[in-house]
Amino acid sequence: MPVPFADLQLQYETIKSDIDRAIASVIRDNAFIRGPYVDAFEREFAAAVDVKHCVSCANGTDALYLAMAALKVEPGDEVITTAHSWISTSAMITHAGATVVFADTDGTTFTIDPAAVEAAITPRTVGIIPVHLYGQPADMDAIMAIARKHKLWVVEDCAQAHLARFKGQQVGTFGAAATYSFYPGKNLGAMGDAGAVVTNDSALAEHMTMLARHGGLVKHQHQIEGINSRLDGMQAAILSAKLPHLAAWTKARQDAAKVYDAGLNQIEDVLVSATAPDRSHVYHLYTIRHARRDALAAHLNSKGVQTAINYPTALPFLPAYARLEHRVEQFPNAHRDQGQILSLPMYAEITTKQLDEVIELIRGF
Ligand SMILES: *Cc1c(COP(=O)(O)O)cnc(C)c1O
Numbered sequence: 393m394p395v396p397f398a399d400l401q402l403q404y405e406t407i408k409s410d411i412d413r414a415i416a417s418v419i420r421d422n423a424f425i426r427g428p429y430v431d432a433f434e435r436e437f438a439a440a441v442d443v444k445h446c447v448s449c450a451n452g453t454d455a456l457y458l459a460m461a462a463l464k465v466e467p468g469d470e471v472i473t474t475a476h477s478w479i480s481t482s483a484m485i486t487h488a489g490a491t492v493v494f495a496d497t498d499g500t501t502f503t504i505d506p507a508a509v510e511a512a513i514t515p516r517t518v519g520i521i522p523v524h525l526y527g528q529p530a531d532m533d534a535i536m537a538i539a540r541k542h543k544l545w546v547v548e549d550c551a552q553a554h555l556a557r558f559k560g561q562q563v564g565t566f567g568a569a570a571t572y573s574f575y576p577g578k579n580l581g582a583m584g585d586a587g588a589v590v591t592n593d594s595a596l597a598e599h600m601t602m603l604a605r606h607g608g609l610v611k612h613q614h615q616i617e618g619i620n621s622r623l624d625g626m627q628a629a630i631l632s633a634k635l636p637h638l639a640a641w642t643k644a645r646q647d648a649a650k651v652y653d654a655g656l657n658q659i660e661d662v663l664v665s666a667t668a669p670d671r672s673h674v675y676h677l678y679t680i681r682h683a684r685r686d687a688l689a690a691h692l693n694s695k696g697v698q699t700a701i702n703y704p705t706a707l708p709f710l711p712a713y714a715r716l717e718h719r720v721e722q723f724p725n726a727h728r729d730q731g732q733i734l735s736l737p738m739y740a741e742i743t744t745k746q747l748d749e750v751i752e753l754i755r756g757f
Contacts, residue, residue: 394696445597448623452573460488475726506534524553655751
């Protein structure tokens, strides 16, 4: 029995009539850009995350850009982020006009190491972008304490962590702003590109809204030079149809992770990712470590089990950052992980039988 890495079709089938109705409504109302469906989703998502404002935009990458542009980063400013993430996190620091400074991960949770953040601070540091990677919150107590001490802003990259919690508090509510992606494969996914920034700061929300809409809130009144980054009505209506299911889908991912944990913890060569006790993990990805990762991936693949490597090269070692001339010794955890990590099939609809099959194949290997 093949086990896909994710199965978007299966999710669609469970809510097909809601999605089809949402799409038909947008077409009937000609509400393709802005309009009531986008306004409604912004309200609903802000309520779901427990924040005052949700500024929707075209994707999670733009969301990071909008947050930093609104926080007015300037050339020479340094922004610290994790060595282990998707490239949007660091690339947008550069595109917003600042300088990227990487900090290593903590070696167990795949999230940024607060001690490494502290060590990377210079007089030019203005902000920190922790990433709640794979769906596990970063250590927000430690990160917020460092930010307060050094008067830095924090923007949480929540692209993989919808509804995750740190000590009971939702991610996305700790820093000045937080960014989300609704890329189809994310825990809450559109049927195309979509993203948002959330914040409790009304002035920041207004500035981000302006930036995303050609620099003005009223047509032809451009207060600043903005960009065009819109969530379209169709995606908004689809997201509104899916949002009520997100809590149950998250629970299903967590239940699947428990099955993996129980089975894989018994296998000596497999390192199951640790979830820190005060954090709720929403398992965008279920990622293990294995010393013979590539051989294991090939074995699973030959038996019809799809896997992925998120990500095969840690950010400091990508050609895009060759200019920074980073050395392996500066990021020992991220460097070790890039050679050992393997993401296993994970989605809300995955069955116990499929999970058992993956576990048995790994045991056999
Ligand atoms: C997906 C993702 C992004 C970018 O989101 P897009 O919607 O694809 O632009 C940013 N950061 C992280 C950690 C992501 O996983």
